[in-house]
Amino acid sequence: MLRLSSSDPDFAEAFARVVSDRRESAVDVADDVAAIIKAVRARGDEALAEYTAKFDGHDLDVTGWQVDAEACKAAFDALTPELRSALELAASRIRAYHEAQVPEDRDYTDDAGVRLGATWSPVDAAGLYVPGGRAAYPSSLLMNAIPAKVAGVERLVVVTPTPKGDVNPLVLAAAHLAGVDEVWRVGGAHAVAALAYGTDRIAPVDVVTGPGNAWVAEAKRQLYGVVGIDMVAGPSEILVIADARNDAHRIAADLLSQAEHDPTSQSILITDDTSFAQAVADAVEVELSALATQETARTSWTDNGVIINVASFDEAPALANALAAEHVEIATDDPEGLMRSIRHAGSVFLGRMTPEAVGDYVAGPNHVLPTGRRARFSSGLSVLDFMKRTSFIQLDQAALEAIGPAAVALADAEGLPAHARSISIRLGQS
Ligand SMILES: NC(=O)c1ccc[n+]([C@@H]2O[C@H](COP(=O)([O-])OP(=O)(O)OC[C@H]3O[C@@H](n4cnc5c(N)ncnc54)[C@H](O)[C@@H]3O)[C@@H](O)[C@H]2O)c1
Ligand SMILES: N[C@H](CO)Cc1c[nH]c[nH+]1
Numbered sequence: 001m002l003r004l005s006s007s008d009p010d011f012a013e014a015f016a017r018v019v020s021d022r023r024e025s026a027v028d029v030a031d032d033v034a035a036i037i038k039a040v041r042a043r044g045d046e047a048l049a050e051y052t053a054k055f056d057g058h059d060l061d062v063t064g065w066q067v068d069a070e071a072c073k074a075a076f077d078a079l080t081p082e083l084r085s086a087l088e089l090a091a092s093r094i095r096a097y098h099e100a101q102v103p104e105d106r107d108y109t110d111d112a113g114v115r116l117g118a119t120w121s122p123v124d125a126a127g128l129y130v131p132g133g134r135a136a137y138p139s140s141l142l143m144n145a146i147p148a149k150v151a152g153v154e155r156l157v158v159v160t161p162t163p164k165g166d167v168n169p170l171v172l173a174a175a176h177l178a179g180v181d182e183v184w185r186v187g188g189a190h191a192v193a194a195l196a197y198g199t200d201r202i203a204p205v206d207v208v209t210g211p212g213n214a215w216v217a218e219a220k221r222q223l224y225g226v227v228g229i230d231m232v233a234g235p236s237e238i239l240v241i242a243d244a245r246n247d248a249h250r251i252a253a254d255l256l257s258q259a260e261h262d263p264t265s266q267s268i269l270i271t272d273d274t275s276f277a278q279a280v281a282d283a284v285e286v287e288l289s290a291l292a293t294q295e296t297a298r299t300s301w302t303d304n305g306v307i308i309n310v311a312s313f314d315e316a317p318a319l320a321n322a323l324a325a326e327h328v329e330i331a332t333d334d335p336e337g338l339m340r341s342i343r344h345a346g347s348v349f350l351g352r353m354t355p356e357a358v359g360d361y362v363a364g365p366n367h368v369l370p371t372g373r374r375a376r377f378s379s380g381l382s383v384l385d386f387m388k389r390t391s392f393i394q395l396d397q398a399a400l401e402a403i404g405p406a407a408v409a410l411a412d413a414e415g416l417p418a419h420a421r422s423i424s425i426r427l428g429q430s
């Protein structure tokens, strides 16, 4: 864990290193991922089976490539009442939030008499990546599938790794609840490549969404263009801005909630109180020792944890904007005031009673969020990621007379006479 203070003479340099040393660039997987994609494109299911044996330790021909709808329903029916109502609460809150994102078509006629507008339509098929390496993620299944359903996507295809061949029943139950059409027991970069190019078994999709580790995130990045993607959602990260009025153990728990995802996850604390900084550092050690995920969380905290002391929270927005973290928790007296100055963040959690983890499961907004500073230019998964917009234009003679001559002039200026002619021929000009 790195301790920094904004009053240190070399702070700017040290902080710049924190900003640039993001995990996805630190873990250099681009070449490995390119080779995996090439193999899946060339050898399809054969390559999928090989990588699954290598990374997940099971033989797909023995354990089965796909989980059928009956097995998903059976898993749902077998849920304890407590888990069933938790899953249903999560699903209904996620659905309500995303239903409000459905865009409206536009259709209007402007002053020149030109009819203009746009219609929204869903993609035909969506590939939903549900992580499953170190932990299983039924919550990510809901976060992927519900907005896709709300958008009106017809074919929902889940890929998820099942290490050692063990399928997580809650993932299957969530697939049943969300109305997923196919569940394939493959994960990693190879699963993303299969969704993009298709194989003999898996028909290709139009868009691949969802979170994953460095290999999954890099595969989506490399395959963008072959297939649509939501954004690059890699190893989790959290920035907590907290004052000394917080309980140190609560803040430590928040930092570790993201550290436990992945050894390359990152947790950062910004505080204006040196004693509180030390109290949180000590509390992290205590909280760590009680975690079943201790090994991963400890590696993440040791390698990528940062505590930054600032003289005043006025310094925090500039630091937060440079970090552009996936999650920003603001546990200060005026969280709203700080949020207004933070422009680059995947999702913001306001106040002392809003731990990030509540957003991971049941708050409603999507937990699939950009990492690796990509909140500078991208947003969390939404209904719009499963839709595209088609504009339309309609003119009559009067409208063409009104705006056509300008188009003719521009076409002539561009040296494109056929363009000019296709307009002028309708204006009665030769
Ligand atoms: N940003 C977000 O919105 C968000 C949301 C949820 C989870 N996450 C992240 O998802 C990730 C889940 O990771 P996970 O590992 O548990 O599951 P995962 O499903 O993302 O990855 C596991 C798969 O990675 C592949 N893999 C592992 N080692 C490999 C190697 N050396 N070479 C090639 N491929 C390899 C294997 O196929 C394995 O099945 C975490 O990093 C977590 O932080 C991010
Ligand atoms: N924090 C993750 C996004 O980075 C989402 C998640 C799912 N389950 C638990 N957490």
Ligand SMILES: [Zn+2]
Residues within 6 Å of the ligand: 236, 257, 258, 261, 357, 360
């Ligand atoms: Zn989480």
